[in-house]
Amino acid sequence: MKNYTHTTIPVRTLASGQILNIDVFRFEGDPSVPSAYIQSGMHGAELQGTAVIDFLIRFFTDHPPKGTVTLVPAANPYALNNKTGEYTQGRFDPTYGDNWNRLYWDALNNEDGIDIENLVKTIRSDAQNSIQKILRHELTRKLEQQLQKPLTEMGYGRKLALTLQRMAVEADSVLDLHCASHSVRHVYAPEYARQTVRYLNIPYVLFIPNLFAGAMDEAVFCPWWTLSQKLSVPCPVEAYTIELGNQEAYSAKDARGDAMGIINYLVHRGTCDPIKPKGRDSAESLFACRLQDYKTIYSPTGGLCEFSTVTGGIVPAQEPLAVILTKAGNEKISVALPYDCIPIVQYSSAALHQGVELLKVFSKWEVM
Amino acid sequence: MKNYTHTTIPVRTLASGQILNIDVFRFEGDPSVPSAYIQSGMHGAELQGTAVIDFLIRFFTDHPPKGTVTLVPAANPYALNNKTGEYTQGRFDPTYGDNWNRLYWDALNNEDGIDIENLVKTIRSDAQNSIQKILRHELTRKLEQQLQKPLTEMGYGRKLALTLQRMAVEADSVLDLHCASHSVRHVYAPEYARQTVRYLNIPYVLFIPNLFAGAMDEAVFCPWWTLSQKLSVPCPVEAYTIELGNQEAYSAKDARGDAMGIINYLVHRGTCDPIKPKGRDSAESLFACRLQDYKTIYSPTGGLCEFSTVTGGIVPAQEPLAVILTKAGNEKISVALPYDCIPIVQYSSAALHQGVELLKVFSKWEVM
Amino acid sequence: MKNYTHTTIPVRTLASGQILNIDVFRFEGDPSVPSAYIQSGMHGAELQGTAVIDFLIRFFTDHPPKGTVTLVPAANPYALNNKTGEYTQGRFDPTYGDNWNRLYWDALNNEDGIDIENLVKTIRSDAQNSIQKILRHELTRKLEQQLQKPLTEMGYGRKLALTLQRMAVEADSVLDLHCASHSVRHVYAPEYARQTVRYLNIPYVLFIPNLFAGAMDEAVFCPWWTLSQKLSVPCPVEAYTIELGNQEAYSAKDARGDAMGIINYLVHRGTCDPIKPKGRDSAESLFACRLQDYKTIYSPTGGLCEFSTVTGGIVPAQEPLAVILTKAGNEKISVALPYDCIPIVQYSSAALHQGVELLKVFSKWEVM
Amino acid sequence: MKNYTHTTIPVRTLASGQILNIDVFRFEGDPSVPSAYIQSGMHGAELQGTAVIDFLIRFFTDHPPKGTVTLVPAANPYALNNKTGEYTQGRFDPTYGDNWNRLYWDALNNEDGIDIENLVKTIRSDAQNSIQKILRHELTRKLEQQLQKPLTEMGYGRKLALTLQRMAVEADSVLDLHCASHSVRHVYAPEYARQTVRYLNIPYVLFIPNLFAGAMDEAVFCPWWTLSQKLSVPCPVEAYTIELGNQEAYSAKDARGDAMGIINYLVHRGTCDPIKPKGRDSAESLFACRLQDYKTIYSPTGGLCEFSTVTGGIVPAQEPLAVILTKAGNEKISVALPYDCIPIVQYSSAALHQGVELLKVFSKWEVM
Ligand SMILES: [Zn+2]
Ligand SMILES: [Zn+2]
Ligand SMILES: [Zn+2]
Ligand SMILES: [Zn+2]
CATH class of the missing domain: 3.40.630.10 (Zn peptidases)
Known part of the structure; x- marks a missing residue:
């Protein structure tokens, strides 16, 4: 019933x-x-x-x-x-x-x-x-x-x-x-x-x-x-x-x-x-981040993007998070941050315009 | 030059x-x-x-x-x-x-x-x-x-x-x-x-x-x-x-x-x-309205809409501003307001879903 | 009933x-x-x-x-x-x-x-x-x-x-x-x-x-x-x-x-x-056109377009049908045809990209 | 150079x-x-x-x-x-x-x-x-x-x-x-x-x-x-x-x-x-299919879809290719074919309306 x-x-x-x-x-x-x-x-x-x-x-x-x-x-x-x-x-x-x-x-x-x-x-x-x-x-x-x-x-x-x-x-x-x-x-x-x-x-x-x-x-x-x-x-x-x-x-x-x-x-x-x-x-164990430390990383250019890291892992400062090819034949542009982070969300498509939300990351966190 | x-x-x-x-x-x-x-x-x-x-x-x-x-x-x-x-x-x-x-x-x-x-x-x-x-x-x-x-x-x-x-x-x-x-x-x-x-x-x-x-x-x-x-x-x-x-x-x-x-x-x-x-x-002469008296009128239903009045004219209270046909064969639904108004903006298309911005109107104004 | x-x-x-x-x-x-x-x-x-x-x-x-x-x-x-x-x-x-x-x-x-x-x-x-x-x-x-x-x-x-x-x-x-x-x-x-x-x-x-x-x-x-x-x-x-x-x-x-x-x-x-x-x-009296004489006129450039004629009227050859401003400050570009026509359909918006259907016209017709 | x-x-x-x-x-x-x-x-x-x-x-x-x-x-x-x-x-x-x-x-x-x-x-x-x-x-x-x-x-x-x-x-x-x-x-x-x-x-x-x-x-x-x-x-x-x-x-x-x-x-x-x-x-070895044997399988209903098989593998007749949930709480609907097939393309999203291209499959093929 x-x-x-x-x-x-x-x-x-x-x-x-x-x-x-x-x-x-x-x-x-x-x-x-x-x-x-x-x-x-x-x-x-x-x-x-x-x-x-x-x-x-x-x-x-x-x-x-x-x-x-x-x-x-x-x-x-x-x-x-x-x-x-x-x-x-x-x-x-x-x-x-x-x-x-x-x-x-x-x-x-x-x-x-x-x-x-x-x-x-x-x-x-x-x-x-x-x-x-x-x-x-x-x-x-x-x-x-x-x-x-x-x-x-x-x-x-x-x-x-x-x-x-x-x-x-x-x-x-x-x-x-x-x-x-x-x-x-x-x-x-x-x-x-x-x-x-x-x-x-x-x-x-x-x-x-x-x-x-x-x-x-x-x-x-x-x-x-x-x-x-x-x-x-x-x-x-x-x-x-x-x-x-x-x-x-x-x-x-x-x-x-x-x-x-x-x-x-x-x-x-x-x-x-x-x-x-x-x-x-x-x-x-939880990775806990305060909202103010949750950062949106915008795409610094337009082009084709390949993420170098997976969501949920800790990425050291200066390590590339993504590599962007603005046009075939051009040098690729690396996106890295000056601080350690945990990527949580990534842009859904590999084709992106400048200024879209490439990543959202924990920029600081505690393990609890 | x-x-x-x-x-x-x-x-x-x-x-x-x-x-x-x-x-x-x-x-x-x-x-x-x-x-x-x-x-x-x-x-x-x-x-x-x-x-x-x-x-x-x-x-x-x-x-x-x-x-x-x-x-x-x-x-x-x-x-x-x-x-x-x-x-x-x-x-x-x-x-x-x-x-x-x-x-x-x-x-x-x-x-x-x-x-x-x-x-x-x-x-x-x-x-x-x-x-x-x-x-x-x-x-x-x-x-x-x-x-x-x-x-x-x-x-x-x-x-x-x-x-x-x-x-x-x-x-x-x-x-x-x-x-x-x-x-x-x-x-x-x-x-x-x-x-x-x-x-x-x-x-x-x-x-x-x-x-x-x-x-x-x-x-x-x-x-x-x-x-x-x-x-x-x-x-x-x-x-x-x-x-x-x-x-x-x-x-x-x-x-x-x-x-x-x-x-x-x-x-x-x-x-x-x-x-x-x-x-x-x-x-x-200006028709002047304070922002707080500028009202959005939402479409109370979906269907095909015909405006009964033009923008910029004074419409008395209770007079139909628009008539909506939800489906062919149905009774039409009239949209009127309990107060005088001046329609300023109208929805761009005659096809509309419920809850879109049908009109924006001056609900109060002074002539200056 | x-x-x-x-x-x-x-x-x-x-x-x-x-x-x-x-x-x-x-x-x-x-x-x-x-x-x-x-x-x-x-x-x-x-x-x-x-x-x-x-x-x-x-x-x-x-x-x-x-x-x-x-x-x-x-x-x-x-x-x-x-x-x-x-x-x-x-x-x-x-x-x-x-x-x-x-x-x-x-x-x-x-x-x-x-x-x-x-x-x-x-x-x-x-x-x-x-x-x-x-x-x-x-x-x-x-x-x-x-x-x-x-x-x-x-x-x-x-x-x-x-x-x-x-x-x-x-x-x-x-x-x-x-x-x-x-x-x-x-x-x-x-x-x-x-x-x-x-x-x-x-x-x-x-x-x-x-x-x-x-x-x-x-x-x-x-x-x-x-x-x-x-x-x-x-x-x-x-x-x-x-x-x-x-x-x-x-x-x-x-x-x-x-x-x-x-x-x-x-x-x-x-x-x-x-x-x-x-x-x-x-x-x-009817204006009758054969399908093969019904021509699509594509926009030769992108920009803002103003139609110079109304639909349904006869437009002589070489007379501007539309004028396009590619950018503010530029010379405007006139669109005309080498033959008389009757515009039937016009593009819906004044903003258009190159190569859209600017107009559909009767390029030949009989009055019957 | x-x-x-x-x-x-x-x-x-x-x-x-x-x-x-x-x-x-x-x-x-x-x-x-x-x-x-x-x-x-x-x-x-x-x-x-x-x-x-x-x-x-x-x-x-x-x-x-x-x-x-x-x-x-x-x-x-x-x-x-x-x-x-x-x-x-x-x-x-x-x-x-x-x-x-x-x-x-x-x-x-x-x-x-x-x-x-x-x-x-x-x-x-x-x-x-x-x-x-x-x-x-x-x-x-x-x-x-x-x-x-x-x-x-x-x-x-x-x-x-x-x-x-x-x-x-x-x-x-x-x-x-x-x-x-x-x-x-x-x-x-x-x-x-x-x-x-x-x-x-x-x-x-x-x-x-x-x-x-x-x-x-x-x-x-x-x-x-x-x-x-x-x-x-x-x-x-x-x-x-x-x-x-x-x-x-x-x-x-x-x-x-x-x-x-x-x-x-x-x-x-x-x-x-x-x-x-x-x-x-x-x-x-190649799996080769003639165009006439390349079949589009349309979604028989709308809802949320989960594919049961991966692209490129052989799926026996009657085996579910996808399962669709029209609404939470409903029985799920299985999509299967009366013939063996190789799924080649799948719909990109799990949310689909009835009658979209759910799959494209080889319905017959030779190995060459
Ligand atoms: Zn959400
Ligand atoms: Zn604006
Ligand atoms: Zn149509
Ligand atoms: Zn393609």
């Missing part, structure tokens, strides 16, 4: 008059147990997360989670369907250029956001618990208000973001599954999650500060982090952006491994029962 | 190894007279501004300006060359989605910007004039520093913006010529330029506050505006974004009229001698 | 798993009366034809046709939904480049087509009427066979074309509604339809020979034309490609006029009763 | 007014020795061929060829520069959809082509040698005529093709280097080149008939093949399309191996001296 509900939410009427939907799978659990929300594919060509959620649907059917788990396997069908040649141009709105993952609602904005300072003051006498209830209630209420605005006041990307955020706001753990260009698996974690991030079993971690720049993870954790700091208590809600390797790639075999890390994390969070045989408890 | 210099600046080596350049035309004038910088086409398919600059090159050849005038007729050749079908996708970086006009350097940023407060304090004793000299010197010096960074630290759009800003920073008047979708001519002006904006002879004005959001005009005027406010003096530098009608359109005849407004403004600014026969001194 | 059926046919499962459909409206009529099939939008951004069919649905609801009329208002939803910037790239498959209107099945191909020569020989004794019945039966049967091939043997564009052709093959009149770039209304007619084409009330006519190049009109008329020639009888089936002005444009008001021409034609064909008050019987 | 000339040929003035060029490297050799022409990148994102030519330029500098060798490393800079997201949409004209490799001039067309039948008749008495001289002379002369047409009569793609064909027509061996989607290296060879194709050291061969479909190889060999058949002599001119693996990929290391196969072939043809130490003489 199916132990989940499968609903669809219409998200966009197309020029042809047809309506694109997102699918929502919900495993209803004990409301007193921490819940989770997992989505994938906000940028379209991020397929591995969909594979992971496909695995999780089957896994949770056999091993029902204790807490409620909500799964959105393809968060942005419009972006997924948008092809040029055989590739998917999914990362941004093809009409306006907006990055789909920069359109979430800022819960702490000055205009129609929540005044945490004030919230804390007003209810200083309340138990920490009830303040948290009030915060969630307020977040939910305000997102509902946003969603009730007339359609003429919301672009597609914004409305989609609000729709997803409305579901995510109910959860205690939020995992936003993405893929990057050619890349090694890595995760963006809030700085306060230094211990729990280990359980995801992803060895490359970017720690991000309490700063809203429009993304889902920030949209979820910023208000909770701010409240927790004011109350000097641990932050009860966690949100991560997980980058599951190469865009345009999809592997059911790898999805199993990716999903196992997520399940391991959910066990640790109390959303799932431990599984047997128990897997590796957590990543043995 | 040619009374100007024509230089080219390489801006991007392409994948093919060839280099795209921008052309710079410079009419050297009396350094004690206010200077001007005019560019066009930062978004690629903004052709009318190029036509205007083509006119100005010929006009200034016959009627040399008193002050130095620098002209960049096609600021972003990469964006101009980027075709899909017969149309130009020029508005944003086709690889990353960045709006080309959001990448300028913020002169007042906290990291490597100018501390105006401090500047004023330090040199309180100085004449206003010398403070202004120091500000311009500092802006120039810091832009030079930015441009001297290694190429691996600058994306194409950023480097292009810095290159243009470096030229604009020397001028007393900066005009950034753009086009929008189907639109009536309009101009973005800083609020302090209520009087001078009239001289441009463009009847629709958007007044913008002292706030940096990445655009050329803001990049130019924000530091000067801030300094002037601190010194309680009029702002000596002006910058405008001028929208010269429809993207993809180009008319030499209209360019003459557009250029005459610009020349009229430059006469008023002291950069050019009055021309004879003297044209209309300034726009007789 | 609705006097038509409205069905949907699934045509493509997208990457997101959702299915795009086409809508089919069918007004069932007397089977002994000539029938008609009208479709629009095979190239996506061809919106005026959809407006026309929307009008026809409402018109036929009030004035039921005598013969069966089948209407497909948006034949290619995939192409219609494919946006880059605000414009629609609809003309060809964004993955493979195939022109959507070159993928129909050639009824006379040597491999699995119909051998008309043989058909005529075998049944020489039959009445002309029964041969025609056999041809239609054969065409239908073979199209069914094509459609029953496994999906792994058919690309999307091919399957879509077969699906549409299967419906069109049953009709006596087939109208394929398109739009071109900036253009005057014009029609492609088979040479044998010199008289009937007048009834469409479209003043610019291109007469095409009995040659299959992949388009719907040719797919429909080639076998009938060939049979009629062999039997020396008038061709009973007619097919036209009608170009209803500018792509990306949509006007309900113009749609009324366009539809009236089509209704007038259907009255003449016997599919509809005459309407009252009777409209103009047929176009008073 | 440089033993080659390096010239550039302007091929397209862009909308920005700048001109794109192609580079031509020419190693002048003994005119009595067979010559070769090698180009790469007609489809833009075909980078490995450019790497191969870069290698050949350096190799021939050290080991001058005996016969003349002409190298064009990036035949279509416009296609190479055309990016959407990080990928290159190079395969077809982004404005018109034309496949860049279908625009060559058909030397045997009825309108302005060469009448081989007649040529043979007229000069029956001549030595075979002089007939060949006459053919080459005629081909050259007619291509010159084509190129001298006004620019208004030639689209960019056509003019580019003619420019390249004009150079290729002088050579005795023509190698057109391409890449496909995800693919194993393979070569298109004319059926008469059964023996010589071995020397290229590429194990997968497609034998194509004497039929012009617009491609460079056909444009070169069709007239020679036809003449040779009429004279019953071996065909003196050879032309191949070589597919050097994945589009968007570039490896200097692999380029060495690819180039060695080409050099081996040129040695066999007499254009180059044998190299020492001598490499493998020729491929040990």
